[in-house]
Amino acid sequence: MKAVTVKQPGDADQLQIVDMEKPGIEDNEILVKVKATAINRTDIINRKSRLEYMTNPILGVEVAGEVVETGSNTNIEVGTAVMGLVNGGSYAEYVAMPEDRAMAVPKALSYEEAAAIPEVFLTAYQTLFWIGKLKEKETVLVHAGGSGVGTAAIQLAKQISKANVITTAGSRDKLEFCESLGADRGINYKEQDFPEEVLQFTDQQGAELILDFIGASYWDKNIKSIKVDGRWVLIGFLGGGTVNEVQLMDLMSKRIQLTGTLLTPRSDAYKKALSDDFVEHALPLFENKAIRPIVDKVFDLSDIAAAHEHMEANKNIGKIIVKVQD
């Protein structure tokens, strides 16, 4: 089968399409014929400097496709359309995954659309509700509103918690799109001081929850934007990974709960539990179209390097999808 691996850690030109054996499956696994996969920051980091917790030489952490083989200890039918998180290996024509985290593809969606769901919607769901404990009508500040996780978080927060959603992005296009997804207030971080806008929007109280993919460059501004007793979930650092000066009194006097998280290295059991909860509480919203996967652009597998470069240019709104086979 065709699969994408990395020659040497480095730029997108280090990606190569090679011929490999189809993966074998364990008793509790299924083999999925990959129709589509999607690009994640994790893949880019893993391409640049091999991540220790990624043991699969083939890149890719999510899939949408068709079940073609099942382990002896599974109940799923061959031919079922599934989507979900894999432990690496989805940039390929076939990938193995534990059956218990395969989610049925909502009938309303194509495989390309389905491939835009697992990583970003599960991450947004986990950070908003499991870690961030977002409650009805609270205010959440979603940074990078135009990103994959951003577009997912705006919709989930709005539909599930009727939250007041504030989002930041760097262009009018992205902000208008975020508003079309339900964001109540869009802030152009290039033109406006976002803490000032957040405080104005929240009657000087600040946001109860911040989803932060930006890190260092927003540190002080997040401190200003968060409400007393607020929760702040750190899931990326597009704006730098080193904060030069952290004032601990800020964390104490605002009684901030700051939680760092990564989804990919978590256990199989965690991913199953998260997928199950998501299927129960969020997936029905795709069936009735209250929520939709956001596809920025679809690339062919042969253009995988261009797909990576597109993400690195930060121009996308929503997910970058790779069509693998019909």
Add this chain to the structure above:
Amino acid sequence: MKAVTVKQPGDADQLQIVDMEKPGIEDNEILVKVKATAINRTDIINRKSRLEYMTNPILGVEVAGEVVETGSNTNIEVGTAVMGLVNGGSYAEYVAMPEDRAMAVPKALSYEEAAAIPEVFLTAYQTLFWIGKLKEKETVLVHAGGSGVGTAAIQLAKQISKANVITTAGSRDKLEFCESLGADRGINYKEQDFPEEVLQFTDQQGAELILDFIGASYWDKNIKSIKVDGRWVLIGFLGGGTVNEVQLMDLMSKRIQLTGTLLTPRSDAYKKALSDDFVEHALPLFENKAIRPIVDKVFDLSDIAAAHEHMEANKNIGKIIVKVQD
């Protein structure tokens, strides 16, 4: 009545005993004849540079004494022996407090011992169980084990959660005392590398919970000592308030939950709820002597400056008490 205020923000010699009116009480308050109060870091900070949230010109945030007057909307009897948190004003012969956070003094205890309970035991209880969510048999790392909150936390963690308690302190005397309170492992931070000891004690897993009063100087070591998915509660920064170069990836890859907190500025409703929970779950342990208040030294009110200096020298094990009147 006699009361202690601050002349000008500064050292202990700025403390003065002045003559003031007894405080009036609201309908929901009681007037307490102060038998004993205790010294807290908050008082020292407030003495050095007036804390905004402390509106009472008289220092002191906790009291043990006798009810001498009751508001129209209270149920407590005049003559009852009570202890609890006040909104400032306990370095005085009389102090007003909301009735709903007055706790009955356990029969086994003197007023001096009772004054050693409210602030440190409520703080330890809140940080271990409300914020830190300490579960049965987890491992907790308690820094500054000889401090007021440290000695309280060791006992509460051991008695309520049967936790494995690791503690750090700077002298053999303090460590031996901590072990007599139930600590399973004492680490002399001056002679040993505490992360190494914590990892050895926990089979290289790290501690599920850290109670941190130290801050900046222990930052990197706390990162090394904490378990994946660990909770880290920041309640002081005796080792500095500014952390240079925080690596966000450390927080993300270990999925750390870091929560800053302060007890004194919290709302009356919060203090009532915390006091109620403490009375139900922890106070019986004082009656049966499974837990005891730790009194380092008792000063007379006239020696208030010496009492402050004693805390600033960090020589105390447990609480520094001030006897106010018979």
